[in-house]
Amino acid sequence: MSPVTKNILIHEDAKPLIPLRAGLSALGIQLLPAAEMAQLSDTRQVLGYFACFYRSLSRPAAAWLRHRQLARAGIPIVTWNRDAPHYLNYPAWRLTLASKLRLTDIYATHTLIDADKYGFAPTTLYLANAVEPATYSPPEPVSGLFPRLRDESTYAVDVSFFGGMNGQAYKEDADRAEFFSALSKRLTEEKISHVFRETGDMTPSQQIAFILSSKINLNYGARCEYKARIASGLPERCFGIPGVGGFLLCDKRTHSRDDFDIGKNWAEYDGIDDCVTKIKYWLAHFQSARDIAEQCQQHVMRQHTYQHRAARLVNALIAWHDSRPALNVNT
Structure with missing residues (x-):
């Protein structure tokens, strides 16, 4: 039996996903709202779950439960934080708690300045900001x-x-x-x-x-x-x-x-x-x-376009799957 193609990214409609949408689509990644995840007939098609970092900070218990459920299904959680190191003024205790609970599998961030202080995930991915050529490009050749x-x-x-x-x-x-x-x-x-x-x-x-x-x-x-x-x-x-x-x-x-x-x-x-x-x-x-x-x-x-950032994120998710044994989650 040929392996199932993982080309679906579940998402919570988090703001950091917006600049990546076009690049992900160009890579053949289908974006599926989290509310529609229950409609999937085969979760082996899911490449990952794109979570909102700050929603997880606000609701750590729900985020922890979601992480356990998705782990059993072999689905990694990824998040992209573009607001460090101020963290939208969230209190330090929430950051410390999230670091201890590790509510995500891949923590993408535009700065590694706090990497020695917080470990929000087993994998930390440097994912810088970028430019969107469709909007920001030279006005003439x-x-x-x-x-x-x-x-x-x-x-x-x-x-x-x-x-x-x-x-x-x-x-x-x-x-x-x-x-x-x-x-x-x-x-x-x-x-x-x-x-x-x-x-x-x-x-x-x-x-x-x-x-x-x-x-x-x-x-x-x-x-x-x-x-x-x-x-x-x-x-x-x-x-x-x-x-x-x-x-x-x-x-x-x-x-x-x-x-x-x-x-x-x-x-x-x-x-x-x-x-x-x-x-x-x-x-x-x-x-x-x-x-x-x-x-x-x-x-x-x-x-340094957002298409490059989308590819880097997808490669990190593929590497996550490649490093783990296949799970039989739909039997």
């Missing part, structure tokens, strides 16, 4: 775009940033608001033009136009790092900005070296003084900045 972006006269501003900066409304934005306020004063003194703004209701096409109107696009901080001891995971803009052809100057992050090559397809700074220094350097060496931007754009599209 790079054969024409790249030469145009080397012409400094086409830019409206030297330096820019868009993102959450309302520190009064959101405590997670307070540090970023303070940073850009101080940086604005420094750049004004240096007569370097800049625009720092809230994302607001900008559409993807407006965001892309904004990125490509600035010689240097900055990243600083992330809401999920509120009170974190060190910057670690890469926000989506770290893939989106270079993905559309913009030059990104990013704050120093532990995972930068996992996904990029510093000096070849990545530029970073460490603190506000270094940020000003690097801005002045890259403005003075703009063609070198464009070399990095072009290398990074190609690198992102080759290795």
Whole structure:
């Protein structure tokens, strides 16, 4: 008898699944809502169960029972946390409990900064954010775009940033608001033009136009790092900005070296003084900045789309099944 193809992923409609949907479908994975799981005639077709990490934190008893039931059926539970190390402000006792109970089999996360503190699953999978080419890609063929972006006269501003900066409304934005306020004063003194703004209701096409109107696009901080001891995971803009052809100057992050090559397809700074220094350097060496931007754009599209993340997740689930003896669960 030929083996049953495992091509069904049960899911709880968790938010982190959204960017993976197209990539999973392209791989031939059928997404089935958890509410419809009882209708399956053969659970051997199930590749895995995509759970909501924070729903499991909120309901540990139910998550523990589900894990036991699915384990008997030979179905691994996977979750993807994109909000560490702040964990949406969940209390430490819930994180500790989830770590002790191990409510999932594969814990995918955009940062490994807490890997030595929490062990939410037997397998921890580094799964970074990425770019969705259907939404975020160069507005024209790079054969024409790249030469145009080397012409400094086409830019409206030297330096820019868009993102959450309302520190009064959101405590997670307070540090970023303070940073850009101080940086604005420094750049004004240096007569370097800049625009720092809230994302607001900008559409993807407006965001892309904004990125490509600035010689240097900055990243600083992330809401999920509120009170974190060190910057670690890469926000989506770290893939989106270079993905559309913009030059990104990013704050120093532990995972930068996992996904990029510093000096070849990545530029970073460490603190506000270094940020000003690097801005002045890259403005003075703009063609070198464009070399990095072009290398990074190609690198992102080759290795850092959500289709790549979907494939990595599927491979982790396949490896889980391959490491275990087959179960006769439908007799």
